[in-house]
Amino acid sequence: MATSKTVLITGGSSGIGYEMSIYFGQAGYRILWISKPPDELGQAADKLRAIFPDLELHTLCKDLSAPKAAQEAYEWAKQIATIDVLINNAGFGTYGFLPTIEMEEELAMIRLNVLTVYQLTRLFLDDMMARDAGTIINISSNSSFQPVARMITYASTKAFITHFSRGLQEELDLQGSKVRVMTVCPSAIQDTPFSKDMRGVKTFNGLAYTTAAEVAKDVWDGFEKGKTFQVTGTKMRFFYAIRRLVPYSLQQYLTRKETEWVD
Numbered sequence: 001m002a003t004s005k006t007v008l009i010t011g012g013s014s015g016i017g018y019e020m021s022i023y024f025g026q027a028g029y030r031i032l033w034i035s036k037p038p039d040e041l042g043q044a045a046d047k048l049r050a051i052f053p054d055l056e057l058h059t060l061c062k063d064l065s066a067p068k069a070a071q072e073a074y075e076w077a078k079q080i081a082t083i084d085v086l087i088n089n090a091g092f093g094t095y096g097f098l099p100t101i102e103m104e105e106e107l108a109m110i111r112l113n114v115l116t117v118y119q120l121t122r123l124f125l126d127d128m129m130a131r132d133a134g135t136i137i138n139i140s141s142n143s144s145f146q147p148v149a150r151m152i153t154y155a156s157t158k159a160f161i162t163h164f165s166r167g168l169q170e171e172l173d174l175q176g177s178k179v180r181v182m183t184v185c186p187s188a189i190q191d192t193p194f195s196k197d198m199r200g201v202k203t204f205n206g207l208a209y210t211t212a213a214e215v216a217k218d219v220w221d222g223f224e225k226g227k228t229f230q231v232t233g234t235k236m237r238f239f240y241a242i243r244r245l246v247p248y249s250l251q252q253y254l255t256r257k258e259t260e261w262v263d
């Protein structure tokens with residue numbers, strides 16, 4: 001299998017990161033993964049290698065919410081290959097009214113979902129701009145479009161990702177750069193470990209839920225078409241298209257309903 005290009009996927013060993021790896025594996029990319037627990041990383045790597053026996057897959061077990069993790073991850077990846085595509089996918093969410101959530105847990109989430117994404121984007125952007133080539137795919141969320149009661153901090157981290165990534169694409173356009181930033185906004189995904197503690201939240205069976213396979217297909221199709229903004233899933237694209245016609249108060253009412261615990 002040709003390995004002329006390289007993709008680095010954070011959180012590649014499960015969920016949409018794993019599903020996206022299948023598309024990049026099919027296209028002959030060398031794949032680099034960074035995830036947390038070593039057992040899961042090893043098992044997922046074996047599974048992917050069984051699908052693509054000639055795949056060049058490198059894995060790094062690292063907690064990306066740690067302060068120096070992004071710099072260390074960057075240095076590890078650089079010594080393996082030039083990164084053509086960076087996918088900032090690793091992330092997690094918290095649920096509940098703010099005072100009921102451990103502050104340390106949310107601080108770790110902010111470090112992972114915001115600071116690490118910012119830092120990896122900055123580090124690889126410099127290299128990509130020097131080559132005038134490369135793509136950064138930042139996985140945000142439909143929760144980035146409006147405040148989300150019971151998930152306010154998570155939604156705020158994703159609002160940062162959406163604005164930062166879309167703003168960066170604007171700047172790249174202004175500078176005439178060929179580097180691309182693609183912002184991806186999935187709705188609630190039913191079948192990933194992310195949602196295992198949140199299965200009782202209505203949105204995972206709600207108006208616009210999706211699956212990891214559907215998200216990965218949309219990301220790959222968007223990537224191939226050169227898109228810079230991708231709302232994933234047919235149902236979510238419909239709601240995104242009509243949301244400007246819906247008054248803010250109704251949007252918030254529907255969002256509140258979506259995050260109710262219904263189990």
Ligand SMILES: NC(=O)c1ccc[n+]([C@@H]2O[C@H](COP(=O)([O-])OP(=O)(O)OC[C@H]3O[C@@H](n4cnc5c(N)ncnc54)[C@H](OP(=O)(O)O)[C@@H]3O)[C@@H](O)[C@H]2O)c1
Nearest residue numbers: 011014015016036037063064089090091141188189192194
């Ligand atoms: N699931 C949803 O409903 C949904 C909706 C919209 C957007 N998203 C976003 O989509 C992305 C992927 O989520 P997913 O649904 O595919 O869930 P997932 O399967 O749990 O994937 C998250 C990945 O991030 C890794 N990760 C988590 N914490 C980490 C840390 N501290 N250091 C390194 N890696 C870490 C996880 O590895 P370990 O499991 O090994 O820790 C896992 O591989 C996330 O950014 C999420 O916010 C998810």
